Amino acid sequence: MALALEGSQALARTIALCRPQVVAAYPITPQTHIVEGIAKLVADGKLDCEMVSVESEHSAASVALGAAVAGSRAYTASASQGILLMAEVLFDIAGLRVPLVMTCANRALSGPLNIWNDQQDSMAVRDAGWIQLYCATNQEAIDTTVQAFRIAERCELPVMVCVDGFTLTHTLEPLDLPSAEQVDGFLPAYRFHHGLDPADPRSLGTLVAPEHFSEVRHAHHQALMRAQTEIEQADHEWAAVVGRHCGGLLEVRGDAGARLGILTLGSVLGTLEDAMDNDPSLPRARFIKLRSYRPFPAQALRKACEGLDTLIVLERALSPGAGGIVGPEVQTALIEMEAPPRVHNFAAGLGGRDLTLDLYKSLVDAVLGEKRRHGFAIIDVDTTLLPEADR
Numbered sequence: 001m002a003l004a005l006e007g008s009q010a011l012a013r014t015i016a017l018c019r020p021q022v023v024a025a026y027p028i029t030p031q032t033h034i035v036e037g038i039a040k041l042v043a044d045g046k047l048d049c050e051m052v053s054v055e056s057e058h059s060a061a062s063v064a065l066g067a068a069v070a071g072s073r074a075y076t077a078s079a080s081q082g083i084l085l086m087a088e089v090l091f092d093i094a095g096l097r098v099p100l101v102m103t104c105a106n107r108a109l110s111g112p113l114n115i116w117n118d119q120q121d122s123m124a125v126r127d128a129g130w131i132q133l134y135c136a137t138n139q140e141a142i143d144t145t146v147q148a149f150r151i152a153e154r155c156e157l158p159v160m161v162c163v164d165g166f167t168l169t170h171t172l173e174p175l176d177l178p179s180a181e182q183v184d185g186f187l188p189a190y191r192f193h194h195g196l197d198p199a200d201p202r203s204l205g206t207l208v209a210p211e212h213f214s215e216v217r218h219a220h221h222q223a224l225m226r227a228q229t230e231i232e233q234a235d236h237e238w239a240a241v242v243g244r245h246c247g248g249l250l251e252v253r254g255d256a257g258a259r260l261g262i263l264t265l266g267s268v269l270g271t272l273e274d275a276m277d278n279d280p281s282l283p284r285a286r287f288i289k290l291r292s293y294r295p296f297p298a299q300a301l302r303k304a305c306e307g308l309d310t311l312i313v314l315e316r317a318l319s320p321g322a323g324g325i326v327g328p329e330v331q332t333a334l335i336e337m338e339a340p341p342r343v344h345n346f347a348a349g350l351g352g353r354d355l356t357l358d359l360y361k362s363l364v365d366a367v368l369g370e371k372r373r374h375g376f377a378i379i380d381v382d383t384t385l386l387p388e389a390d391r
């Protein structure tokens with residue numbers, strides 16, 4: 001069913017179709033419209049759900065954790081500082097192998113204060129043990145959200161659906177929403193095998209001594225690596241229902257025969273594709289849309305990079321004092337290739353800076369032009385605005 005919807009409204013309706021029994025959230029820009037939409041559906045009697053308004057994001061994650069363990073399909077959402085306030089509980093949720101879904105409406109972190117988009121927030125908790133799926137479009141966000149509930153519940157792992165704030169959440173566009181029948185047929189009723197039941201008392205999350213903690217972490221890591229199969233299967237089977245797919249772990253687009261590759265996460269892909277299509281004089285590129293960042297699909301990435309001479313990894317975050325976050329992981333994964341491409345690592349669009357069509361040419365010039373750059377760089381930084389020592 002095609003409707004003109006803001007991305008957040010579409011996500012609210014999609015989450016409702018997944019029939020969560022408990023939703024807990026605290027408002028923070030640019031996530032707020034999602035839970036506002038869910039709250040309205042509950043208030044209007046269109047969604048049978050316990051909508052819990054809490055005093056902080058820490059509490060929102062805690063309520064979702066308790067609800068999921070007690071036997072309810074649970075959901076929450078946040079962004080930026082809210083993700084950081086949740087961090088303690090995000091590690092708990094993942095470490096206890098609790099299946100729930102949250103939306104991260106990606107936004108820059110303070111300080112200084114910035115409410116616009118980059119991906120520093122989800123990257124800050126990339127090692128919490130959640131599956132992280134990044135969406136390039138609002139249509140992907142809709143379809144990934146439905147898939148996320150099934151992935152979480154089959155793998156007994158939480159899933160974070162990462163959607164670029166404002167760029168997607170606040171964009172109005174025609175979107176296809178699935179029907180309730182389609183979602184019900186794809187997503188079984190919620191069941192958590194290790195949940196708590198007063199009729200069968202047990203403990204969850206008790207102290208684990210050093211004699212067993214390594215085994216717990218090993219099992220968690222192995223579960224995440226196995227989840228790659230479920231991520232691909234869920235996308236394949238959902239595509240059979242609605243006639244479109246999200247790319248599984250990653251998707252190769254653009255010119256498949258190009259020797260230049262550009263790897264992205266999130267909505268910047270559309271800008272780069274338009275730029276290449278609009279200027280035939282520019283070198284062609286093979287685009288690699290990295291959808292699953294955790295688990296990291298090293299084997300699929302190596303296959304996607306076969307035949308490349310050069311690979312640009314474009315990020316929307318950075319690790320101050322080190323440089324790229326995704327770039328070094330990509331380089332590590334490609335070491336096993338017989339002839340790996342040379343990897344160039346850049347960040348752009350931090351704090352919501354506009355990503356224009358000129359970005360494509362800037363990237364190409366930086367790796368193929370006369371003044372080639374080496375090492376990590378924020379490619380759209382204006383050094384004239386900086387003190388000389390920081391240029």
